Amino acid sequence: MENQKATLKDYGYRDFTTLNKIYKILKKVFVVAIVLGLYISIIVIAIQSINESRNLSIFTRVSFQWYANILQEEELMQAIRNTFLVSAIATVLATFLGTFFAIGLYALSKKVRVLWMLLNNVPILNADIVTGFSLMLMFRLLMVVFPNIFGLFTLVMAHLFFTIPYVILSVMPKLKETDPNLMDAAMDLGVRPYKALIKVVIPAIKAGIFSGMLLALTMSIDDFAISYFTTGAGFDNLSIWIYAVIGRRNLTPSVYAFSTLLTIFTLVGLLTYQFLQKQKKGKKNEKNNFSDIAS
Amino acid sequence: MKRIILATLLLSLTIVLSACNSRPKLRLLNWGEYINDEVVEKFEAETGIDLIISVADSNELFYQKINSKTTAFDLVIPSDYMIEKMVKENMLIELDYSKLPNRGTVTYMDGVNQIFDSMTQTTLARSQKAVDYTDYAVPYFWGTFGIIYNNRVEGLEEALNEHGWDVYFEADTYFPTARRGMYDVPQFAYAAAMMYMGNNPNDYSATLLQEVETVIENADFVEWGDDTLKRNVESDNLDMAFVYTGDYLDRLYIQLDEGKTLAEVQADFDLYVPDTTMVFIDCMVIPNTATNIDGAHQFINFLLNPVNAALNAEVVGYAVAYQEAFDQIISYLDSADVTKHNWATANSIYYNMEAESTFYPLTTLHPDDIDAINTMVQNVITG
Amino acid sequence: MNKEFKVLAVPYKVWLSILVFIPILAMLFISFSNLSSSVSVGELTLSLAHFKLLWESSTIIAFRNSLIFAVATTLISFVLGYFIAYEIKLSKFKNKFILLTFVILPMWSNLILRTESLANIMSENNILKNILGFNLFGNISGTWMAVLFGLVFTYMPFMILSVYTALEKIDFALEEAALDLGLRPIKKFWKVVFPLSFKGVVTGAIMVFLPTLAGFAIPKILSRGRIVFIGNIIEQKFIYTNYNHGALLAVVILFFILGSILLITKFDKEGETLL
Structure with missing residues (x-):
């Protein structure tokens, strides 16, 4: 080490490049280590899903019986269906509503807007269990008029409550980046305001809408505490089901199988998408970022 | 985009409607x-x-x-x-x-x-x-409650059969290095300690609470869990835990299903039901x-x-x-x-209720007492 | 933007007012009163009786644990997350969206499943040891290291996303100008890139800090029930229907949240770039 330091001083430039090389290798090691850290639990779940034994600490033999078994686990299947149903509806509605709410908020004067944007942060930042309990109390007030309200409806409402803010927060910065003359130009050409909104503004903020949608889905699909308090009538999602089962009984390894399938399908989907995009490229050669993937 | 929205709404509508038979x-x-x-x-x-x-x-x-x-x-x-x-x-x-x-x-x-x-x-x-x-x-x-224990620990089975609750709670005297676990339901911990002290687990007073606190402290629990307790004893990551008898049978059935014999499973981990226990x-x-x-x-x-x-x-x-x-x-x-x-054997061994035993079901304590027990256990855990 | 679109925000204003304001007021009331299922309307009184909960040693330690872990998690996620976000920004891989989705993908699997599998492989005898023949994590199950690892790698994707969003906005011309001025890469980073991305860091820090502070599942599973966070106590209070205590603790946490919202507004006058 001492030697190296001396040479570094003498022949600065050459040693700088070797240092650079070491730095680059170290960087790669670091990236791999961090990604491994992010994925280690996913990898372990995958291992558990192909383990023939239900024992979580001993690997006996590779087997795909738990995958074949998913369809037979009725309670699990029901929970999975419910999860997808709620997340799909909530994500689409949140994206749609959130976008227009964001445009509405953007049209407000700056002072008023700041106030509402502060309130908009509360659902994101509040503790889940508190949000869930508060929402249950509020929805209960509606029961006077609609006695059978608890279930899919309240669950979707609750998910909208904490997903819309994410969409608004992703869309708002993009709205600020759009050229204010864009709308005026369109309207000068005789386009009605709402038509201009859809034809001109929405395409310009597509990237924000898309990342908002991604975040909304991520938050919605794995929510437990808020869903727990706001569901009803037997409409349990996967998180609620998993929580209930681990308390007193054993989770069927089919849950691991489902989780692994979800990850694999998404990964394969992403790679296919990337492949198709590459095929389509060729003509288009501009900078590829958020705005491209949404197009 | 519009088409996605429309498709999702239609899909959800059909699912909702189909549920309404x-x-x-x-x-x-x-x-x-x-x-x-x-x-x-x-x-x-x-x-x-x-x-x-x-x-x-x-x-x-x-x-x-x-x-x-x-x-x-x-x-x-x-x-x-x-x-x-x-x-x-x-x-x-x-x-x-x-x-x-x-x-x-x-x-x-x-x-x-x-x-x-x-x-x-x-x-x-x-x-x-x-x-x-x-x-x-x-x-x-x-069902009853019992102490699931790691039979790979030399002498633990004999000690439990001879000294019962003492082995579980007196970490200074018996097996100081054994890893003990408890259900993370404060009232279970309180009840178990009360039975060790020879009391009815449903009695409550401020002085009893203090005694129980010392007992739980001395047990030196390394885990406050739920279903993790049984799995950790099964996989040799824990030595004793107070659990539902059904917890043990759950794991037992799984091991039997995978081709082990009852004796083999019992050699790894077994259940001890104290003479005085919760049901x-x-x-x-x-x-x-x-x-x-x-x-x-x-x-x-x-x-x-x-x-x-x-x-x-x-x-x-x-x-x-x-x-x-x-x-x-x-x-x-x-x-x-x-x-x-196997099913019949397990039932005849672990649910044989003819033995001379005292069974206590838990009762609902006053909310303030439950609160005091919860806080006491939290205080023990946070040390 | 056309003022005509103001009406679009009206439903959301109503929605937020009802679902955010009223519950907060209700919480405040519950934490200051003796309201419970056994108390009739006539007997309602306001009192500070519940506040003695805040001096209970377990409450103080739980708050301390939550704070220490939240700060540590945020700092570590910042260092590691910034690094990854920067690498994504520099990467030659064109479609950045795929990389970001790859980062966030683990979050689509159930949190409990992920955390339990982490707890499994951190204990002495586990499935990875059974396969590999050695212990990847040593035997850290039940320790603070296990909890910290779990928290960092669960919430870091938030940091990566927000930092990347900030980095993406930085104009490459600026960087080139800096290099032209003769700045060394490291200096360039500190003088130009980092200050410009700081807003993203603040946002990311808050998005990591808050769920850690109020969370309960990860510490409970990874510490094997031995490290208590304030979220665990709130959960228990709510489950045992002691809403007065639960609401009180929730209000205290809310103070932290308001504090951090103020922090956002300090760095971003419009409070609009949480993401």
């Missing part, structure tokens, strides 16, 4: 995976009622679900102390035994009757009211928010059939509550079917 529904609030799917199918086929199951993982959550009235559940399966609380707060309706003809065909196990008696006694002592809990509840499963009973009760009371009775009556009760017990590691169903399971001791034989 005309068959009568019965809403059951149950523990997770606490019913055999075959039982559900059989019940639905016999009665034409759709069984809709919600799940939760604690009696307290059951209480909250019923109390919040967000869903009109027709049937709930809470445990003993929660039934007391629900009866006290007028949350349950009395059963109509004329709609339960099968009740005459089954005898409750002795232990089950003892629990009902004990619940009545407690209520009488506390509020001078004579309540017969069978008026409200029909047993679903029941619990889960009962079917009808909350007064129920809308399909007839259907609820039909379901109870269906499970009062010993054949159906035994079928239900096939996948659940707890003890059947009816003598006839228990006898049917024990009769498989002579069966050539390995699974059935």
Whole structure:
């Protein structure tokens, strides 16, 4: 080490490049280590899903019986269906509503807007269990008029409550980046305001809408505490089901199988998408970022 | 984008509509995976009622679900102390035994009757009211609590059989290096310590609480868990834990299914049931928010059939509550079917209730006392 | 933007007012009163009786644990997350969206499943040891290291996303100008890139800090029930229907949240770039 330091001083430039090389290798090691850290639990779940034994600490033999078994686990299947149903509806509605709410908020004067944007942060930042309990109390007030309200409806409402803010927060910065003359130009050409909104503004903020949608889905699909308090009538999602089962009984390894399938399908989907995009490229050669993937 | 939205809305609409068929529904609030799917199918086929199951993982959550009235559940399966609380707060309706003809065909196990008696006694002592809990509840499963232990630890089995609770709680004297675990339900920890001290686990006073605190501190628990306790003992990551007997049988059945023999499993980990221990009973009760009371009775009556009760017990590691169903399971001791034989053996060893033992069901303490116990346990954990 | 679109925000204003304001007021009331299921309307009184909970040693330690772990998690996620976000920004891989989705993908699996599998492989005898023959994590199950690891790698994707969003906005011309001025890469980073991305760091820090502070599942599972966070106590209070105590603790946490919202507005006058 001492030697190296001396040479570094003498022949600065050459040693700088070797240092650079070491730095680059170290960087790669670091990236791999961090990604491994992010994925280690996913990898372990995958291992558990192909383990023939239900024992979580001993690997006996590779087997795909738990995958074949998913369809037979009725309670699990029901929970999975419910999860997808709620997340799909909530994500689409949140994206749609959130976008227009964001445009509405953007049209407000700056002072008023700041106030509402502060309130908009509360659902994101509040503790889940508190949000869930508060929402249950509020929805209960509606029961006077609609006695059978608890279930899919309240669950979707609750998910909208904490997903819309994410969409608004992703869309708002993009709205600020759009050229204010864009709308005026369109309207000068005789386009009605709402038509201009859809034809001109929405395409310009597509990237924000898309990342908002991604975040909304991520938050919605794995929510437990808020869903727990706001569901009803037997409409349990996967998180609620998993929580209930681990308390007193054993989770069927089919849950691991489902989780692994979800990850694999998404990964394969992403790679296919990337492949198709590459095929389509060729003509288009501009900078590829958020705005491209949404197009 | 528009098309995606439209497709999703249409899809959800069809699913919602398809769920709205005309068959009568019965809403059951149950523990997770606490019913055999075959039982559900059989019940639905016999009665034409759709069984809709919600799940939760604690009696307290059951209480909250019923109390919040967000869903009109027709049937709930809470445990003993929660039934007391629900009866006290007028949350349950009395059963109509004329709609339960099968009740005459089954005898409750002795232990089950003892629990009902004990619940009545407690209520009488506390509020001078004579309540017969069978008026409200029909047993679903029941079971004891025991200490699951790691048999790979030399001498632990012998020590437990000789000194019982002392081995579990006196970490200074017995096996100082053993890793002890406790359920993360404060009242369980309190009750276990009380039984070790030779008290009734349902007594409470501020001085007792202090003594219990010292006892729990001395036990030096390395884990406060739930289902993780049994799995950690099974995989040699923990040496002793106070758990439901059903917890042990769960893991036992799984190992037997995978081809191990009973002796092999017991050599790895086994269960010790102290002479004085806690018991619990889960009962079917009808909350007064129920809308399909007839259907609820039909379901109870269906499970009062010993054949159906035994079928239900096939996948659940707890003890059947009816003598006839228990006898049917024990009769498989002579069966050539390995699974059935193992099932019968396990039941005859771990649910043999003829031994001279004292069983205590938990009762609901005053909310302030529960709060004090919760805080005491939190204080011990945070040290 | 056309003022005509103001009406679009009206439904959301109503929605937020009802679902955010009223519950907060209710919480405040519950934490200052003796309201409970056994108290009738006539007997309602306001009192500070519940506040003695705040001096209970377990409450104080739980708050301390939550704070220490939240700060540590945020700092570590910042260092590691910034690094990854920067690498994504520099990467030659064109479609950045795929990389970001790859980062966030683990969050689509159930939190409990992920945390339990982490707890499994951190204990002495586990499935990875059974396969590999050695212990990847040593035997850290139940320790603070296990909890910290779990928290960092669960919430870091938030940091990566927000930092990347900030980095993406930085004009490459600026960087080139800096290099032209003769700045060394490291200096360039500190003088130009980092200050410009600081807003993203603040956002990311808050998005990591808050769920850690109020969370309960990860510490409970990974510490084997031995490290108590304030979220665990709130959960217990709510489950045992002690809403007065639960609401009180929730209000205290809300103060932290308001504090951090103020922090956002300090760095971003419009409070609009949480993401």
